[in-house]
Amino acid sequence: MKKIFLVSLLSFFAATFNLNAQQVDASASETGKICFIRSTGFQGSASAFKTFIDEQFVCKLNNKRFSYHEVTPGIHRCSVQFGGKKSKDKAEKFEVDVKPGKTTYVQLVFETGILINNVYCEEVTENTAVQKMSQLKEDDKCL
Template identity: 35%
Template sequence: MKTISVLLIALISLCSYKTFAQQKTGTICFIRANGYVGSMVNDKVYIDDSLVCKLKNKQYSIHTVPAGAHTVAVNPGGLSTQKRSTPLTITVEAGKTTYIDIAWADKVSCQELTANSATLKMQKLKQNNKCLSDK
């Protein structure tokens, strides 16, 4: 009887741990602070091929995701025929934020930023809390 009790407790503990482990999340913060290039149109940002936000110039957005590997990409808005940027694979750690800069050079791309660099950029930006609304 004692062995069955120990096995039952072990099974409950294992199930509880597995449930807790699945609930670990982190955040991805997209930052769009570029200057004049494309400043009048929304860039569409994607996490794991799902559209999560339409960001205007001088905005950032924060998204909660499960901890682990994810791909992020951006597609410039407007009437442009440009395609989505090359996906960037990132690892999101539980309880931490991964910062992604939407950068324009010859074309739009995603680049990972350090927390210090992101914090400096975000001071001049406005958070977009209504990512997929047209308002």
Template identity: 45%
Template sequence: MILLHRKWLLILLILLSFTTLIKAQTTKADETGKIYFLRSSGWGGTFSNFKFYIDDKFVCKAKYKRYSIHEVPSGRHNLKLQYGNKDLKTFKNGMPYIEVQVESAKSLYYELVYETGLFTTLIYFKEIDENTAKEKMKQMKENTSCL
């Protein structure tokens, strides 16, 4: 009788551990979001040494008419743009980075924008909505190598 109870207890513990493991994997997948970087305007060729960073980590070169997709944990992240090895301090808010909030299973879309004036060029990130991004991405290619 005691042996029978031990077998059922063992089976129950094994089942519980499997369900816990499956739930943990599902929950982990739901705790990430995506950041899309688009570069649909500006110059190609020599003037394309722009690099995207997430939380001070290089993630991709900003190639002309390309977009890249980056999966990140949900929460706050800093996005930064560099030209060569120099941070660009030309964001609309005057900061060398922008702070974004990534929500689970959601996507954020940021476009690299060039504004040229008589004596200056302003280069910064601009958040765009999903429909606008998807429309622009039809004319672009995904940058999967990011080098």
């Protein structure tokens, strides 16, 4: 009787531990995505923009393109600049909150001025993003 009780008890703990391990693994493997969208028009279309997530280079994005990047859920800092594969301190940083299993859409904006051109990130809604992306091509290579 003691053996049956002991085996039952051990089986119960093993099953409980295995369930908890599976739940932790499932939540840890859950990711979100950041989608960069570039449709800056004729101005600035000659050169690719360098995109960064948390100061790490992720993609060289040409005009009329978009790219997806898998990230862990939470707050991430996105930035974009004209050149270089190292995030510059003066590049404007934009924070996004990525939810598990969801995509956050970030549009790359190019502004021209008299003496200075500026490029920065701006979050857009899924509806706006889908509409814009229907006229663009996905860049799945991201050099």
